[in-house]
Amino acid sequence: MSELSYLEKLLDGVEVEWLPLAKVCRLINGRAYKQEELLSKGKYPVLRVGNFFTNQNWYYSDLELDQDKYCDNGDLLYAWSASFGPRIWHGGKSIYHYHIWKVVPDSNLICKQFLYYLLQWDTKALKDAHSTGSTMMHISKTTIEKRLVPIPCPDNPEKSLAIQSEIVRILDKFTALTAELTAELNMRKKQYNYYRDQLFSFNTEDVPHLPMGQKDIGEFIRGGTFQKKDFIDAGVGCIHYGQIYTYYGTYTEKTKTYISTALAKKCKKAQKGDLIIATTSENDEDVCKAVAWLGSEDIAVSSDACIYKHNLNPKYVSYFFQTEQFQNQKRQYITGAKVRRVNADNLSKILIPVPSMEIQERIVSILDKFDTLTNSITEGLPREIELRQKQYEYYRDLLFSFPKPETVSN
Known part of the structure; x- marks a missing residue:
């Protein structure tokens, strides 16, 4: 990719209009739950912000709600409290919690994946400029709906969506590379865990x-x-x-x-x-x-x-x-x-x-090599993933550096 000239070539001189987010999509509030409404088992999982990350403690609900209170596989969501940013939901039908919005794009103006990358790109600037709260920072719905987003060639929706799709295609390639490395890292970690457990499996009669x-x-x-x-x-x-x-x-x-x-x-x-x-x-x-x-x-x-x-x-x-x-x-x-x-x-x-100190040292020597491969930020797969992520962010910044009139600012 030849740096910024690629974006210029892609736009081919077409106009770019910056529109408030509220003009290109709807943000639907999640449901606030009382603690007694959250069940240990039930029909629908209740998706909370922590479940996007490492928290695998799930609550459930049997409540039947309006359809817009559910998210399904492939839906675009936005966490607006504590951990900001967009997520594509990869899971079954669930109820999303109050600290999450469901983002419904106007398909005539903007494609979902383009909006996902755009929101992801804008997250840090949005957080730095508008987040409130000390113990749990959050973004207000009013604030984010005023956020301006670039729409190329707005008078020709077909061409506009084609330009957006090409940007998505490029960014998908970079994210796929990172995903492949992450999958390999997870496989290596499983392998590492297996060998580590084997190395500590001594017969009680011998050790x-x-x-x-x-x-x-x-x-x-x-x-x-x-x-x-x-x-x-x-x-x-x-x-x-x-x-x-x-x-x-x-x-x-x-x-x-x-x-x-x-x-x-x-x-x-x-x-x-x-x-x-x-x-x-x-x-x-x-x-x-x-x-x-x-x-x-x-x-x-x-x-x-x-x-x-x-x-x-x-x-x-x-x-x-x-x-x-x-x-x-x-x-x-x-x-x-x-x-x-x-x-x-x-x-x-x-x-x-x-075991003997000699055997302890031998086990450490073996596990150190695995540890470097799976956990080191200066060597091994984590380092490679970090470099790929930086490469992705670099080109994402280039692809979203649309021309902006001086009167437009976020």
């Missing part, structure tokens, strides 16, 4: 399986004292429990955040080789996610986390926490309703296979 809190194996120490509001730009390194499942991987030598020296003196510290474990989460999967601390300095650890001091290979222990063997044992100790937790005393009861 002792010992309680993690056994005196000659290790001990768990509760973290505490500091909160997110205590973070500063420089000081003593610290790890907050929430960062363990949102930022860190299997191991790290650097911290993302710092606290003051004075506060750090009051905190429990992790030393090189210790494991830091998040003991609370909103879901069972993230409870007890762990990171091995390999940095040379001592660091502070927050509450809702604990430090595991041990006589094992640090990476070996961290990889063990990812195995199905560990997860199966962990589940029996999870308590709490909305906030799920496992306490340090129960972690001490979990059995870990303890």
